[in-house]
Amino acid sequence: xxxxxxxxxxxxxxxxxxxxxxxxxxxxxxxxxxxxxxxxxxxxxxxxxxxxxxxxxxxxxxxxxxxxxxxxxxxxxxxxxxxxxxxxxxxxxxxxxxxxxxxxxxxxxxxxxxxxxxxxxxxxxxxxxxxxxxxxxxxxxxxxxxxxxxxxxxxxxxxxxxxxxxxxxxxxxxxxxxxxxxxxxxxxxxxxxxxxxxxxxxxxxxxxxxxxxxxxxxxxxxxxxxxxxxxxxxxxxxxxxxxxxxxxxxxxxxxxxxxxxxxxxxxxxxxxxxxxxxxxxxxxxxxxxxxxxxxxxxxx
Amino acid sequence: xxxxxxxxxxxxxxxxxxxxxxxxxxxxxxxxxxxxxxxxxxxxxxxxxxxxxxxxxxxxxxxxxxxxxxxxxxxxxxxxxxxxxxxxxxxxxxxxxxxxxxxxxxxxxxxxxxxxxxxxxxxxxxxxxxxxxxxxxxxxxxxxxxxxxxxxxxxxxxxxxxxxxxxxxxxxxxxxxxxxxxxxxxxxxxxxxxxxxxxxxxxxxxxxxxxxxxxxxxxxxxxxxxxxxxxxxxxxxxxxxxxxxxxxxxxxxxxxxxxxxxxxxxxxxxxxxxxxxxxxxxxxxxxxxxxxxxxxxxxxxxxxxxxxxxxxxxxxxxxxxxxxxxxxxxxxxxxxxxxxxxxxxxxxxxxxxxxxxxxxxxxxxxxxxxxxxxxxxxxxxxxxxxxxxxxxxxxxxxxxxxxxxxxxxxxxxxxxxxxxxxxxxxxxxxxxxxxxxxxxxxxxxxxxxxxxxxxxxxxxxxxxxxxxxxxxxxxxxxxxxxxxxxxxxxxxxxxxxxxxxxxxxxxxxxxxxxxxxx
Numbered sequence: 069x070x071x072x073x074x075x076x077x078x079x080x081x082x083x084x085x086x087x088x089x090x091x092x093x094x095x096x097x098x099x100x101x102x103x104x105x106x107x108x109x110x111x112x113x114x115x116x117x118x119x120x121x122x123x124x125x126x127x128x129x130x131x132x133x134x135x136x137x138x139x140x141x142x143x144x145x146x147x148x149x150x151x152x153x154x155x156x157x158x159x160x161x162x163x164x165x166x167x168x169x170x171x172x173x174x175x176x177x178x179x180x181x182x183x184x185x186x187x188x189x190x191x192x193x194x195x196x197x198x199x200x201x202x203x204x205x206x207x208x209x210x211x212x213x214x215x216x217x218x219x220x221x222x223x224x225x226x227x228x229x230x231x232x233x234x235x236x237x238x239x240x241x242x243x244x245x246x247x248x249x250x251x252x253x254x255x256x257x258x259x260x261x262x263x264x265x266x267x268x269x270x271x272x273x274x275x276x277x278x279x280x281x282x283x284x285x286x287x288x289x290x291x292x293x294x295x296x297x298x299x300x301x302x303x304x305x306x307x308x309x310x311x312x313x314x315x316x317x318x319x320x321x322x323x324x325x326x327x328x329x330x331x332x333x334x335x336x337x338x339x340x341x342x343x344x345x346x347x348x349x350x351x352x353x354x355x356x357x358x359x360x361x362x363x364x365x366x367x368x
Numbered sequence: 369x370x371x372x373x374x375x376x377x378x379x380x381x382x383x384x385x386x387x388x389x390x391x392x393x394x395x396x397x398x399x400x401x402x403x404x405x406x407x408x409x410x411x412x413x414x415x416x417x418x419x420x421x422x423x424x425x426x427x428x429x430x431x432x433x434x435x436x437x438x439x440x441x442x443x444x445x446x447x448x449x450x451x452x453x454x455x456x457x458x459x460x461x462x463x464x465x466x467x468x469x470x471x472x473x474x475x476x477x478x479x480x481x482x483x484x485x486x487x488x489x490x491x492x493x494x495x496x497x498x499x500x501x502x503x504x505x506x507x508x509x510x511x512x513x514x515x516x517x518x519x520x521x522x523x524x525x526x527x528x529x530x531x532x533x534x535x536x537x538x539x540x541x542x543x544x545x546x547x548x549x550x551x552x553x554x555x556x557x558x559x560x561x562x563x564x565x566x567x568x569x570x571x572x573x574x575x576x577x578x579x580x581x582x583x584x585x586x587x588x589x590x591x592x593x594x595x596x597x598x599x600x601x602x603x604x605x606x607x608x609x610x611x612x613x614x615x616x617x618x619x620x621x622x623x624x625x626x627x628x629x630x631x632x633x634x635x636x637x638x639x640x641x642x643x644x645x646x647x648x649x650x651x652x653x654x655x656x657x658x659x660x661x662x663x664x665x666x667x668x669x670x671x672x673x674x675x676x677x678x679x680x681x682x683x684x685x686x687x688x689x690x691x692x693x694x695x696x697x698x699x700x701x702x703x704x705x706x707x708x709x710x711x712x713x714x715x716x717x718x719x720x721x722x723x724x725x726x727x728x729x730x731x732x733x734x735x736x737x738x739x740x741x742x743x744x745x746x747x748x749x750x751x752x753x754x755x756x757x758x759x760x761x762x763x764x765x766x767x768x769x770x771x772x773x774x775x776x777x778x779x780x781x782x783x784x785x786x787x788x789x790x791x792x793x794x795x796x797x798x799x800x801x802x803x804x805x806x807x808x809x810x811x812x813x814x815x816x817x818x819x820x821x822x823x824x825x826x827x828x829x830x831x832x833x834x835x836x837x838x839x840x841x842x843x844x845x846x847x848x849x850x851x852x853x854x855x856x857x858x859x860x861x862x863x864x865x866x867x868x869x870x871x872x873x874x875x876x877x878x879x880x881x882x883x884x885x886x
Contacts, residue, residue: 165570185717189710254846265831268830315783317731318779321731323775
């Protein structure tokens with residue numbers, strides 16, 4: 069077998085600086101540009117519309133919707149030529165049947181060659197609750213991970229893994245902000261899965277670091293993390309590849325509605341793999357983890 | 369330990385076969401009574417409507433406080449208690465002033481556990497009202513539990529009415545549930561246009577029959593009410609002759625005399641008597657029929673109606689008459705309902721999602737098994753067989769619990785396919801490492817399994833934690849995703865440690881002398 073020996077540790081500093089820059093850019097984007105919240109979190113109405121009449125164009129749709137006094141209407145193509153996504157954020161939709169009214173008004177102006185495939189209408193109260201519970205869910209899972217790793221390893225490992233997690237989440241959200249991709253309920257699910265995956269990756273390498281710490285008392289942690297990364301490298305790569313194969317298959321064949329969800333996870337898996345090597349491990353180095361760190365714990 | 373006893377092998381096989389059988393019942397219509405469960409499809413896959421309704425309890429609370437004020441007035445009168453300034457302030461506080469020497473009696477009345485004015489709830493250890501006395505001033509506010517009690521009872525009533533109205537429309541297998549203390553969740557599978565149900569649920573259907581009056585100084589008071597078409601107003605007495613509660617049955621009907629659609633109704637005993645009495649004494653007067661604060665019509669009474677039935681005319685189409693009859697039959701809501709969340713998916717989109725999901729699953733599965741086969745050859749094959757069985761187990765368990773599969777749930781299954789091989793990869797890579805120094809293959813394989821165990825467990829538990837939190841906090845489709853992810857973790861661990869290990873042990877013990885086994 070060819071024993072891999074790549075000097076990952078030579079680039080710890082370089083990639084840490086790169087990550088720091090990416091995080092700063094992402095935070096800047098999140099603060100200044102913000103996230104493109106979908107109806108789940110912002111409230112409003114979403115209609116997926118399919119036309120059977122080729123005469124209906126995006127501009128015709130927009131024009132007739134603008135005439136209905138719905139406020140800021142956003143119309144875009146959705147997947148193929150005949151599918152459109154309509155979004156608007158009309159406040160005070162107190163009437164229960166306003167969607168029926170839109171349907172009537174639309175058929176008056178563009179004919180009957182269309183149908184509503186999907187309607188989502190979320191009130192402001194519900195959307196703020198959904199946002200709150202989404203944030204709580206992510207925070208809770210981070211806390212639970214921190215606790216679990218703390219129990220299973222030592223606090224240095226826990227800190228390393230959590231910082232790697234924050235890194236992955238912040239950069240993924242930064243990418244969503246940069247490309248103006250929509251944040252909805254399923255993105256929260258994707259973020260939580262990223263949390264699990266990234267943790268999974270860090271844990272496997274940490275497990276090896278701990279084993280090697282016990283085996284080699286005289287090797288410095290700087291060298292030791294590199295050995296451990298190399299020893300687990302083929303697993304890291306193979307698992308990333310199979311997971312990405314599955315996710316790419318969802319992205320390309322799973323339909324329009326799973327695109328954002330799978331994209332978030334694809335980004336998350338890439339960043340997660342990178343961060344478990346270049347964030348989680350350098351932190352062990354910076355915190356001067358040694359054989360004593362583990363043995364001390366065992367004596368207690 | 370690579371060794372498996374015969375009993376263990378047999379029980380693993382039986383266990384696996386049972387779940388394969390469970391899973392297969394989703395694809396073939398097996399006509400037996402032994403196992404006929406199936407995975408439920410979520411609304412996003414089968415099409416349907418999800419509505420979240422919220423009760424506006426303000427009118428109920430105001431009504432409750434107004435009732436209490438009149439009960440108090442009666443009580444003071446009966447007991448000869450001198451009171452001043454009895455009033456309802458800001459729709460949440462009742463104020464009154466009591467004479468100093470009678471203050472103690474009233475106070476005791478409120479604090480008595482058998483009080484009929486301020487009921488005591490033993491289960492909450494609290495009265496309905498909190499009482500505060502400053503000098504002679506009584507300040508009465510609903511207690512926290514009093515408020516909960518009111519909300520709960522109005523939610524129960526509303527739930528019952530919502531259920532009746534939806535049942536009357538006759539959709540298949542609706543799901544109607546309470547959410548919190550002021551919300552109702554309605555799931556209507558297969559319904560792609562919920563407009564009619566939304567219209568029906570949006571109406572309180574509070575019906576009253578009251579006389580139109582000219583003089584404003586009637587004992588009961590009077591108020592101005594608009595006609596339904598907003599064209600004119602009329603002065604209507606506050607005295608209620610009949611309300612919707614008195615209606616036993618209602619039907620839409622064609623009135624042959626003037627060829628218009630009307631709603632005919634029949635009354636209960638009490639209602640019939642009151643209607644007969646009012647129409648006898650009120651010949652020549654106009655009787656306003658008021659629905660949710662608007663006058664539907666106000667016919668002139670030409671003769672006494674004693675049969676306990678009547679009809680409502682108005683500007684009805686057959687559909688609107690049918691709906692009004694339905695509303696009258698099912699009764700009035702205690703308070704208005706507002707739809708605060710709606711998600712509707714058409715059945716064709718649902719079918720498209722299922723198709724896309726299955727294609728993505730097949731392609732993802734194929735890519736992963738091709739990759740694994742090229743990477744590990746014979747062990748790749750073992751990993752692939754394990755993966756296939758894992759899928760059957762996953763689907764089998766979801767079937768056993770009749771879980772609800774959603775679109776993100778399908779994504780969860782595909783993701784499980786990608787991540788499930790991880791455990792086998794960890795083991796195989798470890799075996800490769802162990803084989804470098806250990807020439808005895810069986811010992812090397814054993815060591816590979818033992819030494820990779822902590823990493824595999826830790827890695828899966830972290831994913832499980834994320835999935836469980838997602839399950840607890842998530843809603844609807846996202847819950848489906850976390851469910852498949854959770855179940856996927858367990859089936860992965862089972863298939864890796866029992867099935868893959870069994871296959872590996874069979875292969876290794878037969879080929880122990882081969883070089884470069886893995």
